[in-house]
Amino acid sequence: MYYLQDLTMDAIARELRTSRSTVSRLLSLARQTGLVQISVNNPTERAPVLEQQIRRRFGVEAHVVPVADSVSDSEALERVAIQAARTISPLMDSNAIIGVAWGSTLSAVSHHLTRKDIHDSTIVQLNGAGNTQTTGITYASEILRRFGQAYGARVEQFPVPAFFDHAETKRAMWNERSVRRILDLQHRMTVAVFGVGSIDAGIPSHVYSGGYLDDEDLAQLAEDEVVGDVATMFFREDGSHRDILLNQRSTGPDLDRLREVRRRICVVSGETKINGLRGALAAGLATDLILDEASARRLVQLAADEQPGAPARLAGTSRADR
Structure with a gap:
């Protein structure tokens, strides 16, 4: 009546023989649950041009969120999260296994998910969340719970630390049947949703601000020339990652295997994450990218500044591999 019949x-x-306030609440509920989705076609919008440029340069489906440069980092994240939640929902299908990472960005996204009833689907945690100060269960489980609630999906947590103290411990745990059950779900993922972690982000990535890494770990990351991470698996700006020592102790998904997931949705907010984003794109980790306008402009500009005759580097290979 309101949107199609202009009443x-x-x-x-x-x-309907009800009050105007009830009608207003019903219209709000329709938007919140995804029954009604609103799009604005602005002829002066720059976002579509940036989306096309990112699509051509990086081979990903880009969604650029218009955000004024004067907006704070926290407000920009909120706007990107709202758009990401609305973009993600139509991509969710029945009989799916959906891997979800935890972090500041995904936490924000989870608060704005619109309900979509899908059937026989599972939300699986991509990486452990425990450290020496907390189990991380409450933080990570809240994000997963919101995803499960939005899509009526089962939730499978991954109750292991984000990083083991020793690589040998990880190898032993990965042979345990209870752990292998979660790993098997991750290996059969049809969709993965994640952000990009960065040490220098305007809003610090949770893995860097939540007590997960000590000074020795941070020094090792600097020595390995790490620019960012996806689900606590680290990479360099050229996308290489296989010889990064901390990855041997991380409980995140193997990045080579992550690239095999059919749909990989990356959400990024903040121009300070640009180096991490470039590394993730160089590693081929995303099929869909949702980001703010300033980051999109910076990404396109850096790509344009690169020398066209420079030899391409192989994504996912280490310096030693090359």
């Missing part, structure tokens, strides 16, 4: 709320209230 006013007063007219709808009279026809």
Whole structure:
């Protein structure tokens, strides 16, 4: 009545024999649950041009969120999270296994998910969240719970630390049947949703601010020339990652295997994450990218500044591999 028949709320209230405020609440509920989705076609919008440029340069489906440069980092994240939640929902299908990473960005996204009823699907945690100060269960489980609630999906947590103290411990744990059950779900993922972690982000990535890494770990990351991470698996700006020592102790998904997932949705907010984003794109980790306009402009500009005759580097290979 409101959107298709152009009736006013007063007219709808009279026809339904209810109050105008009830009609207003129903319209709000329709938007919140995804029954109604609103799009704006702005002829002066720069986002579509940036999306096309990112698509051509990096081979990903890009969604650029218009955000003014004057907006704070926290407000920009909120706007990107709202758009990401609305973009993600139509991509979710029944009989799916959906891997979800934890972090500041995904936490924000999870608060704005619109409900979509899918059947026989599973939300699986991509990486452990425990450290020496906390189990991480409450933080990570809240993100997973919101995803499961939005899509009516089962939730499978991964109750292991984010990083083991020793690589040998990880190898032993990965042979345990209870752990292998979760790993098997991850290996059969049809969709993965994640952000990009960065040490220098305007809003610090949770893995760097939440007590997961000590000074020795950070020094090792600097020595390995790490620019960012996806689900606590680290990489360099050229996408190489296989010889990074901390990855041997991380409980995140193997990045080579992550690239095999059919749909990989990356959400990024903040121009300070640009080096991490470039590394993730060089590693071929994303099929879909949702990011703010300033980051999109910077990404396109850096790509344009690169020398066209420079030899391409192989994504996912280490310096030693090359």
